[in-house]
Amino acid sequence: MVMPETTGDPVLDTMPRATGMVGSATSSAPPDERAAAVIRIENLDAYYSAFRAVKDVNLAFEARKITALIGPSGCGKSTLLRTINRMNDLVPGARVDGSVLYHGVDLYSKDVDPVEVRRRIGMVFQKANPFPKSIYDNVAFGPRINGYKGNMDELVESSLHRAALWDDVKDKLKQSGLALSGGQQQRLCIARAIATNPDVILMDEPCSALDPRATLQIEELMFELKETYTIVIVTHNMQQAARASDHTVFLSMAEDRAGYVVEEGPTLGIFTNPKSRLTEDYVSGRFG
Amino acid sequence: MSSIGSSATATAASVRAGLTGARRHDAWGLVFEALLLASLLLSLAILFVLVADVLAKAAPVFADRGAGFLTSPLSSNPAKAGIVQGLVGTAILAAIVAGLAFPFGLATAIYLEEYAADTKLTRFIQVNVRNLAGVPSVVYGLLGLSVFVAFMDTVDGTGSGRNVVAGGITLAVLVLPIVIITSIEALRAVPNAIREAGYGVGASRWEVTRQLVLPSAAPGILTGTVLALSRALGETAPLLLAGAVLGSFSGLSLSSLFTGSYTALPVIVYDWSRKPQDAFRADAAAAIVVLLLITLAANVIAVLLRNRYERAW
Amino acid sequence: MAHAAPVLPAGMSLHGSARRRRRESVVRGLFLAASLATILISVFIVAAVLFEAVGFLAQIDLGKLVGIGWFPRRGIFDVATIVLGTLIVTAIAMVIATPIGLASAIYLSEYATPRFRRSVKPILEVLAGIPSVVLGFFALTLLTPALIKPLFADANSFNLAAAGIGVGILSIPLVASVAEDAMRAVPQSLREASYGLGARRITTSLRVVFPAAVSGIVAALILATSRAIGETMVVAVAAGAPQARTINPLDPGGTMTSAMVTLATGSDQVTGNSAAFQSLFFVGLLLFLVTLALNVVGDAFVRRARQRY
Numbered sequence: 001m002v003m004p005e006t007t008g009d010p011v012l013d014t015m016p017r018a019t020g021m022v023g024s025a026t027s028s029a030p031p032d033e034r035a036a037a038v039i040r041i042e043n044l045d046a047y048y049s050a051f052r053a054v055k056d057v058n059l060a061f062e063a064r065k066i067t068a069l070i071g072p073s074g075c076g077k078s079t080l081l082r083t084i085n086r087m088n089d090l091v092p093g094a095r096v097d098g099s100v101l102y103h104g105v106d107l108y109s110k111d112v113d114p115v116e117v118r119r120r121i122g123m124v125f126q127k128a129n130p131f132p133k134s135i136y137d138n139v140a141f142g143p144r145i146n147g148y149k150g151n152m153d154e155l156v157e158s159s160l161h162r163a164a165l166w167d168d169v170k171d172k173l174k175q176s177g178l179a180l181s182g183g184q185q186q187r188l189c190i191a192r193a194i195a196t197n198p199d200v201i202l203m204d205e206p207c208s209a210l211d212p213r214a215t216l217q218i219e220e221l222m223f224e225l226k227e228t229y230t231i232v233i234v235t236h237n238m239q240q241a242a243r244a245s246d247h248t249v250f251l252s253m254a255e256d257r258a259g260y261v262v263e264e265g266p267t268l269g270i271f272t273n274p275k276s277r278l279t280e281d282y283v284s285g286r287f288g
Numbered sequence: 289m290s291s292i293g294s295s296a297t298a299t300a301a302s303v304r305a306g307l308t309g310a311r312r313h314d315a316w317g318l319v320f321e322a323l324l325l326a327s328l329l330l331s332l333a334i335l336f337v338l339v340a341d342v343l344a345k346a347a348p349v350f351a352d353r354g355a356g357f358l359t360s361p362l363s364s365n366p367a368k369a370g371i372v373q374g375l376v377g378t379a380i381l382a383a384i385v386a387g388l389a390f391p392f393g394l395a396t397a398i399y400l401e402e403y404a405a406d407t408k409l410t411r412f413i414q415v416n417v418r419n420l421a422g423v424p425s426v427v428y429g430l431l432g433l434s435v436f437v438a439f440m441d442t443v444d445g446t447g448s449g450r451n452v453v454a455g456g457i458t459l460a461v462l463v464l465p466i467v468i469i470t471s472i473e474a475l476r477a478v479p480n481a482i483r484e485a486g487y488g489v490g491a492s493r494w495e496v497t498r499q500l501v502l503p504s505a506a507p508g509i510l511t512g513t514v515l516a517l518s519r520a521l522g523e524t525a526p527l528l529l530a531g532a533v534l535g536s537f538s539g540l541s542l543s544s545l546f547t548g549s550y551t552a553l554p555v556i557v558y559d560w561s562r563k564p565q566d567a568f569r570a571d572a573a574a575a576i577v578v579l580l581l582i583t584l585a586a587n588v589i590a591v592l593l594r595n596r597y598e599r600a601w
Numbered sequence: 602m603a604h605a606a607p608v609l610p611a612g613m614s615l616h617g618s619a620r621r622r623r624r625e626s627v628v629r630g631l632f633l634a635a636s637l638a639t640i641l642i643s644v645f646i647v648a649a650v651l652f653e654a655v656g657f658l659a660q661i662d663l664g665k666l667v668g669i670g671w672f673p674r675r676g677i678f679d680v681a682t683i684v685l686g687t688l689i690v691t692a693i694a695m696v697i698a699t700p701i702g703l704a705s706a707i708y709l710s711e712y713a714t715p716r717f718r719r720s721v722k723p724i725l726e727v728l729a730g731i732p733s734v735v736l737g738f739f740a741l742t743l744l745t746p747a748l749i750k751p752l753f754a755d756a757n758s759f760n761l762a763a764a765g766i767g768v769g770i771l772s773i774p775l776v777a778s779v780a781e782d783a784m785r786a787v788p789q790s791l792r793e794a795s796y797g798l799g800a801r802r803i804t805t806s807l808r809v810v811f812p813a814a815v816s817g818i819v820a821a822l823i824l825a826t827s828r829a830i831g832e833t834m835v836v837a838v839a840a841g842a843p844q845a846r847t848i849n850p851l852d853p854g855g856t857m858t859s860a861m862v863t864l865a866t867g868s869d870q871v872t873g874n875s876a877a878f879q880s881l882f883f884v885g886l887l888l889f890l891v892t893l894a895l896n897v898v899g900d901a902f903v904r905r906a907r908q909r910y
Contacts, residue, residue, distance in 0.1 A: 113617025119490030142489035327704035395635035424831025522732025
């Protein structure tokens with residue numbers, strides 16, 4: 001199948017082609033794509049005490065691609081994201097049924113240390129939360145506690161380079177991380193996450209507190225990051241999902257208030273040729 | 289309707305009268321406000337009168353003897369009696385209280401705020417701490433007398449259990465709940481976003497607590513501890529029960545720490561206040577001045593510490 | 602490459618460092634131990650007090666608990682004497698602290714500018730921080746000669762009234778700060794609703810804010826009462842020692858608390874198993890139970906006040 005060059009949709013037409021999978025609107029990938037899935041979620045239910053926040057999730061996140069989780073408020077996108085790096089462990093009463101396979105290892109098995117998980121699967125939060133320390137110490141914090149013995153200056157510099165922040169801050173590494181602008185703080189948080197050398201970066205609505213210019217900078221950064229890291233991003237902003245991601249997962253809330261996956265597939269397909277009526281309603285703004 | 293026109297002008301006049309006349313009727317409001325302010329100022333005035341009175345009574349003692357008052361030991365002669373033993377005792381007690389209440393109190397606060405799950409045991413500990421905070425200080429004296437003194441009696445074989453260590457432990461236990469409660473509040477004030485960010489890069493709970501939470505909470509914790517210390521140094525009743533000595537006794541040296549008699553500044557104030565001779569009343573006032581200066585200094589240090597550590601980060 | 606089994610990159614393990622995990626559990630254990638120590642303290646207090654108090658009650662003839670006064674060294678333990686003393690001192694203290702404390706709280710919460718509040722509140726805190734023995738001295742050497750005696754010529758140099766006033770002064774800051782917190786917690790929207798209807802500040806304060814904050818205000822009064830009951834040194838210095846039973850505040854006397862101090866510091870220091878020594882613990886038990894009950898009730902009110910908003 002060949003998709004027309006322009007779809008007539010003003011958003012999709014301005015978006016750079018982020019995916020090589022032009023034309024396929026299905027959710028089944030050919031075998032070699034499946035084998036390259038870094039993270040595979042199988043039959044996942046996530047609970048907060050007795051309340052089931054997310055149900056029956058089966059997903060695969062491909063290596064070095066950007067996957068967007070979209071859906072209306074309250075449908076469990078953040079909860080799902082946080083099960084991947086076991087951040088939900090910190091919430092009293094939170095538990096999970098099913099498995100999250102990272103390179104084939106079930107992250108919820110008994111002998112897996114959540115602290116190790118979070119080193120390899122980094123996270124960037126909704127509101128930038130740099131530590132009340134210097135820029136240098138912010139980036140160095142993760143490696144230091146994980147016992148990094150190499151050249152810290154080089155590691156800090158390369159992380160800041162990769163977060164597109166080095167030029168802005170190279171002369172003021174000792175200044176407080178909190179003295180930066182909102183967009184810069186978020187890039188500092190990205191540099192901090194990168195410094196522990198993860199291979200997956202989870203982003204929970206990273207641009208929702210930023211102005212449009214800073215948002216665009218982060219999105220451009222994501223394209224560069226994609227060459228090295230697998231990225232999963234939760235976003236409320238549909239246009240952002242359409243612009244920036246290769247793969248999209250649409251979640252919605254069922255009658256029992258649990259979130260579930262309605263449809264997932266290559267981004268272009270989800271937005272131009274969704275298979276489910278619900279998806280079509282959401283992406284065309286009829287609800288959400 | 290023509291009636292609107294005429295009632296409009298009549299209304300304007302009555303409206304103006306209503307709005308401006310209201311001022312007269314608010315006299316009650318002003319009287320009320322004045323009464324409230326007077327009550328508040330009364331409390332401040334009482335403080336002022338108290339301090340002025342004590343200073344006036346103490347002045348002749350300092351005028352006559354100056355620093356000699358601070359270096360002379362207790363005596364049955366009011367013209368010679370001084371507070372040096374009280375100062376030493378209070379200093380040692382301060383060290384013991386700080387050394388015990390701070391680590392135990394901070395550790396408990398960290399456990400309750402950062403580690404404990406919301407179980408029955410946790411809630412029981414919290415309720416228990418709150419109750420301990422409300423127990424009268426004299427009851428802690430009973431604890432000191434029956435447990436710590438008895439303990440010291442057995443530890444040390446020869447001398448009396450009524451030593452400064454038993455007194456110090458008693459005071460430490462007294463202010464422990466205060467340290468715990470103020471530390472918990474300081475820990476709670478640290479925004480959760482900092483903890484999340486720490487966990488997000490793979491830090492363990494102790495690493496997050498030690499390297500991120502405690503540095504942020506330090507000003508509040510230190511302030512709380514200093515205030516608790518200041519409270520401990522002004523306490524008299526527990527020490528009286530736990531065996532501080534009234535009247536005079538000879539010297540105080542480090543060797544007699546576990547065996548010897550001791551006293552503290554507020555205990556001396558109590559003793560001298562009850563003596564019939566007026567001259568001792570003046571001595572008591574002078575001792576109070578020193579005691580108030582110490583407590584005031586502790587409060588100032590607490591505020592300074594808080595300001596210094598709240599750097600703009 | 603098509604069906605390469607997914608496998609962790611070489612050298613990666615999710616097991617984590619055993620040393621780090623061990624350190625975590627040691628730290629957690631230490632902190633838990635410290636917390637349990639606080640329970641131990643309560644246990645010791647209750648045990649110590651109960652043990653001797655029960656010994657006291659077993660030892661004496663219960664008839665001895667009623668007598669002409671509290672003279673423990675003579676074997677006369679009229680409990681009513683010291684309880685009456687506590688009641689008198691506490692009543693006088695609350696009569697002073699309640700109006701002044703509440704009025705100050707209303708002013709600070711509803712009328713004062715932020716700058717005024719910032720400058721005045723620290724001074725109130727200084728008042729709260731004055732050692733009680735100093736207030737006792739003040740009551741004995743200034744309040745009695747300059748206030749009590751001129752008004753009541755036959756007042757004793759040691760009297761319960763001066764002690765009551767002293768305890769009241771100490772309690773003002775507690776009433777003021779808890780009540781003010783309760784009133785500040787009332788949402789601004791309630792005040793705005795009242796002003797919007799044309800009410801003045803006095804009406805709003807008394808008929809809207811005050812009732813809304815009533816749980817916190819009750820808590821303030823209960824906690825202050827408990828504190829007044831537990832207050833020792835003001836009474837010990839200014840009211841003399843417990844003696845013959847009296848209800849006249851101009852007489853010298855003692856409270857449950859000062860009785861304990863007098864007993865422990867008499868020239869013939871009581872020790873061991875004498876009834877006099879054990880009476881110390883008996884009184885302590887009464888005191889402990891009363892203040893515990895008041896504090897539990899007071900805390901419940903504080904929590905109710907916090908919950909409403």
